[in-house]
Amino acid sequence: MRGIGIVFRREMAAYFTSPIAYLIAAAFLLVTGLVFNTNLTLSVTQRPVNPVPNALAFFLIFFGPVLTMRLLAEEAREGTLELLLTAPINERAIVFGKFLSAWAYFTLLLLLTLVYQVILVAVARPEVGQAVSAYIGIWLYGGAVLAIGLFFSAMTDSQVLAAFLSVAALTLLYLGEQAGQIVANLDLANLIRTLTLPGHYTGSFAVGLIRFEDFVFFSGVIVVMLYVALRALEARRTGGAGWQGRGVRSLIGSALGVAFLLTVVSGVYAASANAALTLDMTESRQYSLSRETLTVLQRVKEFGQPIRITGFYSPNALTFRQLDDAIARLYEEETDGLISREYFDPNENRTYSERFNLQIDGELFVSYLDANGEVDFSTVRRVTAENSQERNLTNAILRLLDINRFEVAFEVGSSDIVPDDSSAAGYSGIIDGLEANGIETFGINLNQLAIDGQDVPNTVTTLMLLQMREPLSAGAVQVLDRYFARGGRAFVFADADYGASPFLSESDPFNAYLWERFGVRMRDAVVIDALSNAGTELDVLSYAVSDGSTITARLNDPENPFSRALFRVARAVQIDPEPPVQNGMVVATSPESYGETDLTLLGQSSRYAFEVSEDIAGPLNLAAWANDTRTGARLVLVGDQNFLSNGLVQNPEGNGILFTDAITWLTGFGESVIFAPQARASNLPTVFISTQDLDNIALITTLLLPGAVLLLGVGIRWWRGRR
Amino acid sequence: MIEVENLCRRYGSATALDGVSFAAQSGEVVGLLGPNGAGKTTTMRILTGFMPPTSGRARIDGHDVVEDSLAARAKVGYLPERTPLYPDMTVEGCVTFWAELRGVKKPRPAAHEALRKVDLFGRRQSLVRSLSKGMRQRLGLAQALVHNPPVVILDEPTIGIDPAQVIEVRQTVKALGKEHTVLFSTHILTEAEQVCDRVVILNLGRVAAEGTPDSLRKTLFSGDRVAVQVQGLSPEAALKALRAATGVAQAEPDGVGFVVRGKTGVDVRPHVAGAVQRAGGLVIELRPIELTLEDIFLNLVGKGGN
Numbered sequence A: 001m002r003g004i005g006i007v008f009r010r011e012m013a014a015y016f017t018s019p020i021a022y023l024i025a026a027a028f029l030l031v032t033g034l035v036f037n038t039n040l041t042l043s044v045t046q047r048p049v050n051p052v053p054n055a056l057a058f059f060l061i062f063f064g065p066v067l068t069m070r071l072l073a074e075e076a077r078e079g080t081l082e083l084l085l086t087a088p089i090n091e092r093a094i095v096f097g098k099f100l101s102a103w104a105y106f107t108l109l110l111l112l113t114l115v116y117q118v119i120l121v122a123v124a125r126p127e128v129g130q131a132v133s134a135y136i137g138i139w140l141y142g143g144a145v146l147a148i149g150l151f152f153s154a155m156t157d158s159q160v161l162a163a164f165l166s167v168a169a170l171t172l173l174y175l176g177e178q179a180g181q182i183v184a185n186l187d188l189a190n191l192i193r194t195l196t197l198p199g200h201y202t203g204s205f206a207v208g209l210i211r212f213e214d215f216v217f218f219s220g221v222i223v224v225m226l227y228v229a230l231r232a233l234e235a236r237r238t239g240g241a242g243w244q245g246r247g248v249r250s251l252i253g254s255a256l257g258v259a260f261l262l263t264v265v266s267g268v269y270a271a272s273a274n275a276a277l278t279l280d281m282t283e284s285r286q287y288s289l290s291r292e293t294l295t296v297l298q299r300v301k302e303f304g305q306p307i308r309i310t311g312f313y314s315p316n317a318l319t320f321r322q323l324d325d326a327i328a329r330l331y332e333e334e335t336d337g338l339i340s341r342e343y344f345d346p347n348e349n350r351t352y353s354e355r356f357n358l359q360i361d362g363e364l365f366v367s368y369l370d371a372n373g374e375v376d377f378s379t380v381r382r383v384t385a386e387n388s389q390e391r392n393l394t395n396a397i398l399r400l401l402d403i404n405r406f407e408v409a410f411e412v413g414s415s416d417i418v419p420d421d422s423s424a425a426g427y428s429g430i431i432d433g434l435e436a437n438g439i440e441t442f443g444i445n446l447n448q449l450a451i452d453g454q455d456v457p458n459t460v461t462t463l464m465l466l467q468m469r470e471p472l473s474a475g476a477v478q479v480l481d482r483y484f485a486r487g488g489r490a491f492v493f494a495d496a497d498y499g500a501s502p503f504l505s506e507s508d509p510f511n512a513y514l515w516e517r518f519g520v521r522m523r524d525a526v527v528i529d530a531l532s533n534a535g536t537e538l539d540v541l542s543y544a545v546s547d548g549s550t551i552t553a554r555l556n557d558p559e560n561p562f563s564r565a566l567f568r569v570a571r572a573v574q575i576d577p578e579p580p581v582q583n584g585m586v587v588a589t590s591p592e593s594y595g596e597t598d599l600t601l602l603g604q605s606s607r608y609a610f611e612v613s614e615d616i617a618g619p620l621n622l623a624a625w626a627n628d629t630r631t632g633a634r635l636v637l638v639g640d641q642n643f644l645s646n647g648l649v650q651n652p653e654g655n656g657i658l659f660t661d662a663i664t665w666l667t668g669f670g671e672s673v674i675f676a677p678q679a680r681a682s683n684l685p686t687v688f689i690s691t692q693d694l695d696n697i698a699l700i701t702t703l704l705l706p707g708a709v710l711l712l713g714v715g716i717r718w719w720r721g722r723r
Numbered sequence B: 001m002i003e004v005e006n007l008c009r010r011y012g013s014a015t016a017l018d019g020v021s022f023a024a025q026s027g028e029v030v031g032l033l034g035p036n037g038a039g040k041t042t043t044m045r046i047l048t049g050f051m052p053p054t055s056g057r058a059r060i061d062g063h064d065v066v067e068d069s070l071a072a073r074a075k076v077g078y079l080p081e082r083t084p085l086y087p088d089m090t091v092e093g094c095v096t097f098w099a100e101l102r103g104v105k106k107p108r109p110a111a112h113e114a115l116r117k118v119d120l121f122g123r124r125q126s127l128v129r130s131l132s133k134g135m136r137q138r139l140g141l142a143q144a145l146v147h148n149p150p151v152v153i154l155d156e157p158t159i160g161i162d163p164a165q166v167i168e169v170r171q172t173v174k175a176l177g178k179e180h181t182v183l184f185s186t187h188i189l190t191e192a193e194q195v196c197d198r199v200v201i202l203n204l205g206r207v208a209a210e211g212t213p214d215s216l217r218k219t220l221f222s223g224d225r226v227a228v229q230v231q232g233l234s235p236e237a238a239l240k241a242l243r244a245a246t247g248v249a250q251a252e253p254d255g256v257g258f259v260v261r262g263k264t265g266v267d268v269r270p271h272v273a274g275a276v277q278r279a280g281g282l283v284i285e286l287r288p289i290e291l292t293l294e295d296i297f298l299n300l301v302g303k304g305g306n
Ligand SMILES: Nc1ncnc2c1ncn2[C@@H]1O[C@H](COP(=O)(O)OP(=O)(O)OP(=O)(O)O)[C@@H](O)[C@H]1O
Pocket: A239, A240, B011, B014, B015, B016, B034, B035, B036, B037, B038, B039, B040, B041, B042, B043, B081
């Protein structure tokens, strides 16, 4: 359109020659520089998250109107509008030219802030994709802000009034995102949020997710605001014509035009929101379905049973809902609706949420749907609430698919401690952990099964022999033998026990059975390690772990001192070098260790001493595995059980890792899906920089840069004023 | 070139224009005369396409200012009443901008030429804010002429400038009449008489009179007027003698003398001289009074006011 370019160029020249514009630019750089530096200082311990564009989402409330207030109001006040409106160009050219100039000027300011990104790349590991997404977002956001400002500038002759009205409108549009805090109705709060500017930035562009619908929204705001600005400008021609003839006709025309535009824009918006075209800009592909998830979803499709994702979000948690839904809707799409999603306000659906045992706002659950299309509550699985929702959602779906596939039975018959005791000495922690992963647990009594002439139920995938105080009966061993013969798997824990006939003593027939069947057995010796221990020589830390076993892949990570397993008063495990089945070591002690065989002395007075003739020289095995590939039977034998108690299972982490990975190997759970270990990047400190450098950066960005711009403005003012 | 038909314009309930019609031919300088609030600016704003009329039509070079606004606007150079300019631009930049906006092929040379015309070429690098009022007025004129439009509309171009410059501006406007159709408004009647080929007198939103300054004189006022001073007669006797003279339509005392109006087509001067002599007096002054627009104007406004 003729005239746009001319108007645009004049406005740009006005920005570049006006001292005010330089003042604005300096203020802009000062504010963004302060934000950047504050964030950089924090980033020594936290990952920086696009500080500058995110802060601009707020600061644009003020910078936008300052850039736009003069655009039309000043022309009207000065009378130059009369010349513009009588020049042979369209009003559209005036409005577009002015808008584009403001946007271009803002773009320049934004480009200046890329200095910060350059600094970040130099000193840290920023998420570049996410930053690009945030910049694109704030650029569009700025466009919408400027269009709104231009509209108010078209409405009045007074720049101050135009700025005031714009700030007021933008503040409302900004705070609207928090509507959930005053509006109790979830749908209404969500609608309000959808109409705000940050509602299309904070939950998408800012976190590295580019959604087409946000493009549509911002473009829509720009189009509608420019249209009303245009009509406001045209109304200046009819100005004063009042409520008759042309005035009324043009008012009705504007109203119809706005209504039409709004219909079109919301239609396109709804369609694009439905189509859910997104572009994932995050490094870790946080908003795309990973290969692992696609494998799981393939299983869902093959199984064919409808699954429901149920989320509970109060109006306060709408941003989380948007973030979670960005992922959840991909599941729905990928499975052609077999996985569906439904969200509730927990405050308004209290009884319903209680049936899920909802614990925090913003929690997700997955479950099967019954024949009536209702949630089957017996199948509800909780989705762990964390940042990386895809992983957790897929895990939950996997647990749903694996319902009843994995059952862990605890032999507890002869124990004096109930397994789900939640005290430090109890084992409720691992039981909860198993159940959280969809593994069913229940108690079993092998001696009783033998008496009743029954077998271990077929559904049991792993049997845990934990907290055993007495040897198994001969019948129970037979029950176990039949269990192994059909490929049963067992996780067996022995421990130092000073009683008359402890479980798996060298004289226990079951110990002999294990030696015969798997080539592993327990020794009547307690491990003493002078080199690898946690304080006392009886608190043995895993010194060596087996190579290439999935059970120990994550143990003894040289970068993580807590990844070693800690055993407290453990017995040694013996491994047959010529075994009947495959077997091997899991964890071993240091060469400086030995096995104390004088248990009486140790048990009564906690004293021990190495005697060459009696004691066993180290290194010793603390745990072993065996795999009968013929039958499928698997065994893990550990010389300690305290390491699984609530007090120790996460302390150090290595204990939990050993248990989880052993059970994963035993049950075969890990073979259905394995997530590659993911670095939790968001929690890592990512800035590597000295205090001296921090000071220099602060000096450059908050003093030199804005100062230089200010000086440039003063210089230009002086140079032009000379003539 | 300019055709105005029955133009009406209302602001709310107030009527600013009430059926104004006039025309200006190519190469004519037409003056729009009228007291404050007569509707001059309103008429011009409609003609330049700034605002639409409430009813009636206006055409510039055949293009309707409402229906075919862009084409009509392209033909007009306009200097608004307030001479609006961008204070932070240079003189040259300002004129170049308007040249570009009005589609001039080579805007910068055109701007230079227009600046030479108004004698501002030497100040082309100055900021507009540093110009004096008169210079701004001339800059406004340059801006209106830069695209060499067939129609130039100037709203009170001589307001606020010193007498020497007023004369210059008047000469410029008059010179414009050779190539352009000029419509310009003013309160100053001598100015209109000096510059205009034709005058349209507006009052209270209506055309009160229209024509060349001469024809206005002729059609509106019959008979010449003569100023007479008499010696040797009492005022009463002199008045009596004057009224009795042949061809005299009216005689009134005026200061120390009398004003006598003759009947149409009659030169009353010989009769007046004879009648005074016959009564025994002596005519010491006998001077024909030139009718000015001032008279016409006051007369008209007076009439309208009643
Ligand atoms: N924007 C407006 N709103 C309301 N009334 C207006 C407006 N502009 C002009 N008027 C009124 O219209 C009438 C004609 O005004 P206009 O400006 O055309 O007069 P003018 O002949 O140019 O007077 P002046 O010699 O003072 O410039 C006046 O009564 C004025 O009050």
